[in-house]
Amino acid sequence: MPWMRLADRALIHATGADAESLLQGLVTTDLGQLVVGELRAGALLTPQGKVLFDFLISRSDGGFCIDIATSQADAFLKRLTMYKLRAAVNLTLQPDAAAAIGLEREDGALSDVRFEKAGMPLLRRYDASTIEADGAEIYLSARLAAGIAECGPDYPPQDVFPHDILLDLNGGLSFKKGCYVGQEVVSRMQHRGTARRRVVLVAGEDALPESGATVTAGGKPIGTLGSVAGAQGLAIVRIDKVGDALAHGQPLAAGSVPVLLGLPAWTGLSFPEEPAEEAHQL
Structure with a gap:
């Protein structure tokens, strides 16, 4: 390049x-x-x-x-x-x-x-x-x-x-x-493990809507779509809500477009398998 x-x-x-x-x-x-x-x-x-x-x-x-x-x-x-x-x-x-x-x-x-x-x-x-x-x-x-x-x-x-x-x-x-x-x-968040929002990779079944669209799980808001290029994008979402949606087979969407969400592999993070207790952002 x-x-x-x-x-x-x-x-x-x-x-x-x-x-x-x-x-x-x-x-x-x-x-x-x-x-x-x-x-x-x-x-x-x-x-x-x-x-x-x-x-x-x-x-x-x-x-x-x-x-x-x-x-x-x-x-x-x-x-x-x-x-x-x-x-x-x-x-x-x-x-x-x-x-x-x-x-x-x-x-x-x-x-x-x-x-x-x-x-x-x-x-x-x-x-x-x-x-x-x-x-x-x-x-x-x-x-x-x-x-x-x-x-x-x-x-x-x-x-x-x-x-x-x-x-x-x-x-x-x-x-x-x-x-x-x-x-x-931020030190308190680290030590208490209260970080619930994370950047995720977004892959749409069709072209994604514009930046700022709401990302939903089972029809409920869990985050916001950021940068977009065609059917690929980034979003900042509640990963505990994503984990809960995946466990219960609930659909994920950005606007009206069905999507798949994934955490960047290099982070070592994964979506929680058990519903997390509601944690306030400090």
């Missing part, structure tokens, strides 16, 4: 003596485990533990490079600036990330850990200003196959917990590094 351009991505560069300590105390990613040449998922949460911004983060000369949707970049930069106070950190916005995806390992290419864990090596680089081929469809297909959800096409800000979008399994959420915004809530 040749290198292909990804539009609508911006970069925020965080440099300076305090860059790592500032970010380590804010975002979900454990930067102490982030190595050069690697790209990891991350999020900035609300104090209630909901995902406010999602992004990809890598090490760069003198600091970090944060790859984020263009639509979120300005607001995220303002939020970081608010937290920065007098810390020795320089924050600069590059509105066009010049991002590209590909499979060829070469200087400057970063390994996306999300796809590595899914057994689908996909690299990213940020010097693609001369690349004309559009990678949007290829990237969407890869996300649908791997079960990788992103803010915007799959969920709105402040709607999901990190567990809901598999950050606890793809290297984007730490339970060991110490405090960060929203950490107490």
Whole structure:
């Protein structure tokens, strides 16, 4: 696969003596485990533990490079600036990330850990200003196959917990590094095992409806459809409700389209076989 351009991505560069300590105390990613040449998922949460911004983060000369949707970049930069106070950190916005995806390992290419864990090596680089081929469809297909959800096409800000979008399994959420915004809530969810919503792969008997359609089990809502390409899609659903529906032979649908739902194999998750006790999302 040749290198292909990804539009609508911006970069925020965080440099300076305090860059790592500032970010380590804010975002979900454990930067102490982030190595050069690697790209990891991350999020900035609300104090209630909901995902406010999602992004990809890598090490760069003198600091970090944060790859984020263009639509979120300005607001995220303002939020970081608010937290920065007098810390020795320089924050600069590059509105066009010049991002590209590909499979060829070469200087400057970063390994996306999300796809590595899914057994689908996909690299990213940020010097693609001369690349004309559009990678949007290829990237969407890869996300649908791997079960990788992103803010915007799959969920709105402040709607999901990190567990809901598999950050606890793809290297984007730490339970060991110490405090960060929203950490107490997600740690409680982890230790109590109260995560009930998860990203699932959706396969329709026919073309799926548009993103935002309700996913139902036995006619009752259990989640929402996210990214779609033809009869394939992603959804965030209550997996305990799916398990209950499967156990009782109840139909699953997205809108009016009958569907099959599956958890990404790389996660090791499965639909509960016994009806779960009603667990509140913290």
